[in-house]
Amino acid sequence: MPSASCAGSWWAATPTTCSPASVLFVSATPRVRIAPSPTGYFHVGTGRTALFNWLFARQTGGTFILRIEDTDTARNRPEHTEGIKRALLWLGLDWDEGPYFQSERADLYAAAIDKLIASGAVYACDCTAEQIAERAKERGGPPGYDGYCRDRGLEPDVGRILRFCVPKGESGFHDLIRKDVSKDNNDVEDFGVRKSNGDPLFILANVVDDADMAITHVIRGADHVSNTHKYLLLWRALGYGPEPIFAHLPLINNQQGKKLSKRRDKVAVEDYRDDGYMAEALRNYLALLGWSPGDDREILSVEEMIAEFRLENVKSAPAKFDEVKLTSVNSEYLRALPVDELVSRAQAWQLDRWEPIAPLVQERARTFADVYSLTDFLYRTEPVIDQAEWDKAVRKSPGFAGILDAAATRYATIEWDAASIHDATVAAGTEAGVGQLGKAQAPVRLAVTGRSVGPPLWESLELLGRDRTIARIHAALERLQAGRATG
RNA sequence: GGCCCCAUCGUCUAGUGGCCUAGGACACCACCCUCUCAAGGUGGAGGCACGGGUUCGAAUCCCGUUGGGGCUGCCA
Secondary structure (H helix, E strand, C coil), X not given: CCCCCCCCCHHHHCCCCCCHHHHHCCCCCCEEEXXXXXXCCCEHHHHHXXXXXXXXXXXXXXXXXXXXXXXXXXXXXXXHHHHHHHHHHHCCCCCCEEEEEHHHCHHHHHHHHHHHHHHCCEEEECCCHHXXXXXXXXXXXXXXXXCCCCCCCCCCCCCCEEEECCCCCECCEEECCCXXXXXXXXXXXXXXEECCCCCXXXXXXXXXXXHHCCCCEEEEEHHHHHHHHHHHHHHHHCCCCCCCEEEEECCEEXXXXXXXXXXXXXXXXXXXXXXXXXXXXXXXHHHCCCCCCCCCCCCCCHHHHHHHCCHHHCCCCCEECCHHHHHHHHHHHHHCCCHHHHHHHHHHHCCCCCHHHHHHHHCCCCCHHHHHHHHHHHHCCCCCCCHHHHHHHHHHCCCHHHHHHHXXXXXXXXXXXXXXXXXXXXXXXXXXXXXXXHHHHHHHHHHHHCCCCCCCHHHHHHHHCHHHHHHHHHHHHHHHHHHHHHC
């Protein structure tokens, strides 16, 4: 690890451990921020971090700031910012300031870097990644930068990365959630603050912005805890006053306990939206990942969350994202919707003519996508019949053909309403020697809707219409004939 | 490998030394209700990772072990 000294000695008069006084510093009006980078999708973990920041701001009368961390010009895509805003708004999280763009604040970072250069807190380095790795290999130690250029006195020109000269000491800090996090500076390598192309690196821009925006509470994912040591080192070197209070949220993992990754997991907020989940439900589910109101409530209104949320009550252990549980929360929200609102909100799933049975569907759907699959028999010209399901039903129902035949005949002459359809089906079952209504309706349901489960049949058939119902029964009868002929 | 962190049913969690023979929710199983499926109701199975301490008393405090995760980029 670095043992040489740097040119400057900025840290000599600077406390190198987190003083208790700074922890006690509390601004009258908290200022928090969500600082996503424009990656092209909005991670659910970022969504939860945004939610917790927002809850905290709304509860304390503080300010919630949106800042786009797009210092990596090579990857930055303006259109990605729109996705971030859309996802945030969809979740009901409105910001009070911003969006600010780091790409538009280059002067600020340049000034901070000049200050660091002047005080000797940083130095230029021209080592390549290969050289750094080679030296690490030679000395047999851990990978990472070794402070090789500390005393080479290289000019801080463009073309050379600028590294922070990490002083001796400790850079532990107090965290609202994780309590005391310790770290010896010997274990912090001389990290870069400015790329060789002149662009600031994330950690520099992050610190400068938090200071400039007077952020009082840094609430972010636990994957940033090790950045916090560097953050504090930079903060002090830059001479910024009272340090912000930190709260590192436990990570959200996948079912295997690994970090949620775009490659193998469903991580984008917009994916859940597109799959028919309600924003309120996802927000509620996310709120309960790592936090709990302290009692048995699982469904909380946003007002309750704002009133009762406490950073101090957030757990420090990571949680696994469970879509099954999310689905359950979603179904509760979906069922609680006024029917007309359900109808209008499910519209995006290309539903049509289903309003009359909406209340019956609502009780069975868990997502908007479910609403579609439960009513698709109405929109399709022919029901989609699963062959395996069909074979199984035919095998298990001896009176299959008889019931369909009798039902078609009776349906042709009755009044076309749910009650009459019920009576006719009972009669058809009796005629075919099947006394139980549950068994009698099964062949009809499969023939007409293509499924063995679904909303109540009588109302469904009434809505489908007499002609289409009978036509489908006839088609099923033919299918049965064909099956006998070949099978 | 190094550093940091974490650890209650399968999962999310309540629990902050006695109220715990550990509570709730999801999922699962059984039964009831019932035109299928849901919804609802009733019941069931299922957990304090392990080992040492401290204490009259430990899921709760301490240490170790094991397991898991994060970081270790001229990404953020």
